[in-house]
Amino acid sequence: MVNHETMNCDQVWKEISNYVEGDIAPAVRVAMDDHFHSCQRCRSVLDGTRNVIRLYSDERMIDVPSGFGQRLEKRISQTVRAQGRGWAWSRWLIPIAALALFAGGLRWGNSLIKAVQLHSDRAQWVAKIPPDMKVVVSEGEKEFHVPGCEFIRNKDKERTLTAREAIREGYVPCPKCMRKYLEPESNANVVQEPEMRAENDFADDRESRFR
Amino acid sequence: MAELNVVINDPGSGTREQDLIAQVQRGHHELFYELVRPYERRVYAAAMAILRNQTDAEDVAQEAMLKALANIRQFRAEARFSTWLIQITVNEALMRRRRERAGMIEGIDDHRDDEGEYTPRDFADWREIPSEALERKEVRQKLAEALASLDRKYREVFILRDMEQLNIQETAEALGISVASVKTRLLRARLMLRDLLAGGWDQGWFSRLPFEKGTKPW
Helix, strand or coil: CCCCCCCCHHHHHHHHHHHHHCCCCHHHHHHHHHHHHHCHHHHHHHHHHHHHHHHHCCHHHCCCCCCHHHHHHHHHHHHHHHHHHHHHHHHHHHHHHHHHHHHHHHHHHHHHHHHHCCCCHHHHHHHHCCCCCEEEEECCCCEEECCCCCCCCCHHHEEEEEHHHHHHCCCEECCCCCHHHHCCCCHHHCCCCHHHHHHHHHHHHHHHHHC | CCCCCCCCCCHHHCHHHHHHHHHHHCCCHHHHHHHHHHHHHHHHHHHHHHHCCHHHHHHHHHHHHHHHHHCHHHCCCCCCHHHHHHHHHHHHHHHHHHHHCCCCCCCHHHHCCCCCCCCCCCCCCECCCCHHHHHCHHHHHHHHHHHHCCCHHHHHHHHHHHHCCCCHHHHHHHHCCCHHHHHHHHHHHHHHHHHHHHHHHHCCCCCCCCCCCCCECC
16 A cells, blocks of 8 residues: 555656656645655656657657658548549439339330230231120020021020120130131231131031031 | 646647538548548558558558548547547557468567566656757657567557557557556556667767756756
């Protein structure tokens, strides 16, 4: 335990740095002040310590390489410019992304529209039938007919509806009475799909059987 | 006797710096160099204190500045901007040193007990050395050599506290050591430098200074 009333040199040296810092208890400070008044050696240590701090705290003690400031300024400027370019680009990012989304949406929408468009010439022929045209269907049949078509079966169970309704209900046009709608404008230019060919063959076969 | 009151030329004390900080934080990064220019020497010195290599110190100083720019929004006004910069620099330098020394065995002095007492050796009558002495390159050189001769742990604490003007707590945080260790190391560093420079007087470092005949500068 240090007796603060009378500190010896060793005790003073241990506290001399804290004394210079001002980081010391008041009682210790008083004891050290008393000691410095009477001890030339410790006063020398105190003065020397203060000189060391004063000298080294001087900015002139910091020696930087020639051109350090210019190189630092250049590096910072390059970084800031690069950030600026990045920022300028990123400012366009949101509008570009929005435009891309819009374009993509349009394309997707078009693809949906195309998806419900007709996929074959045969379907296009169906599309040639006036949708409001009155047609007849009969129970147990798969085809819809022009009223009075001789190929209508179960005529006692026939009902009249529009071509649009018939198609919507899954009926297909009679290849005989609807022939004028089903044939392509130029048969030479239309390559029939195998399914279509088979159906036509079937229709022809059925026509021959009914005759 | 009154304690030493080192007057620090802190360019950050005015509102100009606060204004610059606010502008840079708002995105005016082109003003960043103007903000850090007053501290560029201290930042370099902090890096040099840790790395002791000019090329590495300059590189780390630049990296630290760019890191400060990248994190400028994290700076809070209650801290000193200079301290914040120095702490970033010390951290960068310590990381660089760890990377470069990975796998190497630390010097034995780094683990020596701090508590050993240091006894001053020179008790001649000293007087204050005039600051004009630092105008002379050889004086600065001798002071730098004396500082460089200290063990790393003493040198680092001394530079951060007495040259970079971090306080004891900030120095402890920057170096990752206790406040008690900072105080012990600081005491030893100051006393060792004092003795080293006392020897310099006898070798004529200050011979052309206008001291009274037969007295030492401190």
